[in-house]
Amino acid sequence: MDLNTLKGHLIVSCQALPDEPLHSSYIMSRMAKAAESAGAAGIRANSMIDILAIREVVSLPMIGIIKREYPGSPVYITPTSLEIDQLASCGVEIIAMDATNHPRPEMPLAELIAYARAKYPQILLMADTATVTEALQAQQLGFDIIGTTMHGYTAETQGQNIADNDFAYLKQLIPAVTKPVITEGKIDTPEKARRALDLGAFAVVVGGAITRPQQITKRFVAAIDQPEEQEA
């Protein structure tokens, strides 16, 4: 695919895990359809069943992941060659995978990249990273896209939010790498999405703020349900 179709645009992540109320490939396909009809340029989705259901009704390029846990490793986003094969069989344009420095199941990241490149040269690879060091390493390994997906979700970055201090992390990351940076993770307002792009992000992925109604509801409830505290 031509990556430039995503440049400066919104990618909507349509995910609901088994413990979430909207867990259903049918619902995810309708979420993706809604995103497409509202002007999104791409979709990010998890699992073969969701990706195939979305493919049937949406023609946007897709970033595919498979979240799967393996014993002895905290890596759960496309951890092994099995998930890469499964995603490739679904025809996704981009495969995203954990590119943090955590211990991995099956094989080291460098080998996994070599595997994906050799077998599926047409598929672009996105690195889900948490730190500048990991992003530089991912670039060195040959990833096509650097994602900020894991920032705030590793021991090293725990408690951090991509938007902290007017996107200080992004301001550090973008000039440090030459590959396109897709901002992903906790972008929960249109203003933040716009700001990330203005700071040089190639594209923005928004998930929960669009597709997880329990998250959206929580923010409203939090703003409404503590009037005494707010008045005090």
Ligand SMILES: CC(=O)N[C@H](C=O)[C@@H](O)[C@H](O)[C@H](O)COP(=O)(O)O
């Ligand atoms: C850390 C992790 O597992 N992130 C996952 C990656 O695919 C998803 O659960 C997120 O929803 C996605 O990254 C979009 O982020 P947000 O929903 O915050 O806009």
